């Protein structure tokens with residue numbers, strides 16, 4: 001699959017490949033002279049008593065090096081023309097996927113993988129091309145000097161290369177198995193190490209040690225298998241590159257008897273030691289290790305992307321209309337913790353949103369609001385319970401196509417503004433629709449300042465707020481009916497934030513969940529979910545003022561009394577201006593897990609998680 005895509009990639013760029021081949025021919029010429037010139041220098045010059053001729057041939061070899069270096073410099077330019085489109089294509093896919101999945105935190109890791117893919121691909125092109133053209137130059141040279149030399153050097157070289165090629169596929173498989181085992185072990189450490197105290201406290205040391213030991217054993221076995229196949233690679237190098245040296249020395253008397261001149265023998269040794277052995281070594285190390293790493297990285301980067309032509313995935317297509325009456329979002333007893341021994345961040349949460357609902361989520365900093373949106377977006381998976389978006393299970397392609405998450409850190413990539421805004425759509429967005437969305441969200445002034453939809457965007461030149469406006473308009477233009485804004489307006493001023501939020505609330509058929517950066521967001525929402533550690537309170541703004549001490553505190557901090565000068569600092573409207581549990585005074589909060597859209601008297605409230613308090 002990867003190989004086929006690779007061939008198609010090269011075929012589409014045949015002109016660059018041709019240019020690469022033409023410049024590489026100069027290297028072939030240089031290699032030819034590496035053995036041929038010293039042979040002639042000896043036979044026709046120094047050994048024939050004509051040192052001037054000998055020196056002239058050595059001069060020709062020197063000139064060959066200069067011409068070869070000129071060719072190599074051009075080769076680098078041609079390789080860049082091959083490699084950069086590969087990187088751009090991969091970055092495009094990775095960014096689209098990251099933005100689509102709302103998991104922009106993963107983008108840095110994925111971007112790093114595209115860099116690995118680019119560098120490895122460049123290295124592979126260099127070593128495989130160099131081997132082919134060097135081998136051609138050396139074999140032609142050997143034949144020109146004396147055909148029997150071709151026999152002595154060429155046969156082991158062929159055998160070595162054949163052995164190496166035969167090990168490529170099994171080696172790639174073992175390399176992948178090793179990388180997967182290594183990552184699984186690293187992930188395991190990531191879970192176990194921060195929880196060591198809890199593991200000891202719970203007396204789970206033996207179980208955790210046994211489980212971690214299994215991961216270590218899997219990696220050990222993968223490493224041993226990889227090493228065994230690595231031995232074959234060394235054997236290939238020995239047979240193809242080092243055996244010819246021994247054979248040339250052992251067969252020297254026979255070769256001289258066959259009419260091979262001493263100069264030709266020296267020339268043959270020069271071919272093997274100066275050209276063939278280094279080129280083969282680079283090929284074996286380059287293709288053997290980097291090649292399998294490239295396959296692994298490409299497989300990951302290209303996962304889910306239907307084809308190299310960039311066919312839109314399910315997440316980009318307009319989802320089919322859902323039957324009326326299906327809730328936009330359902331959470332049933334959802335529990336999530338960042339590790340087996342860690343305390344749950346979300347604990348037994350029930351929630352239901354009807355289509356068109358507008359929910360604000362508030363709570364102190366670090367209480368779990370982003371975790372909740374990441375769960376709904378399918379970026380995290382609950383330990384217990386179930387999440388459904390328009391009836392479809394999360395995670396899942398159908399659910400993913402019906403929601404879009406806009407995180408706090410907006411992702412904007414180089415390209416035109418229109419490309420950035422249409423990232424979540426399969427086809428270019430009609431300009432009228434794009435302008436209407438920009439106006440609705442509040443992007444129009446920036447769009448005009450940048451020079452319109454076709455203007456190029458430099459992400460580094462934009463402010464954080466401008467990047468957020470682009471990300472918001474992109475989400476607005478997506479087909480996803482459920483929009484999750486996780487403090488996605490935090491870099492906007494309150495008026496711009498209100499403008500954007502109202503646009504999303506009025507989006508036809510749209511359901512909106514806003515993790516509020518400012519408490520003013522709650523006044524615009526139909527319902528508010530107050531998160532407070534393992535308890536939650538839920539209702540309208542007025543109901544919660546009545547029932548939730550934490551909510552009163554949060555709202556109080558938004559409208560500070562003159563006696564609270566600290567709250568006048570910074571942005572007093574910010575929700576997390578009040579931090580930490582225990583601010584509620586009575587220490588108890590209403591736990592309401594009732595469906596949004598059904599106004600509930602306090603008596604109707606269902607109690608959710610095991611630790612749910614009551615109002």
Ligand SMILES: Nc1ncnc2c1ncn2[C@@H]1O[C@H](COP(=O)(O)OP(=O)(O)OP(=O)(O)O)[C@@H](O)[C@H]1O
Pocket residue numbers: 338345363364365366367368369370371372576
């Ligand atoms: N990847 C992670 N691994 C372990 N713990 C995490 C991880 N991400 C978040 N947490 C912890 O989970 C808790 C909830 O974090 P979360 O980001 O969901 O809170 P939040 O309410 O959105 O905070 P804020 O308002 O500051 O953005 C915090 O204690 C945080 O430290």
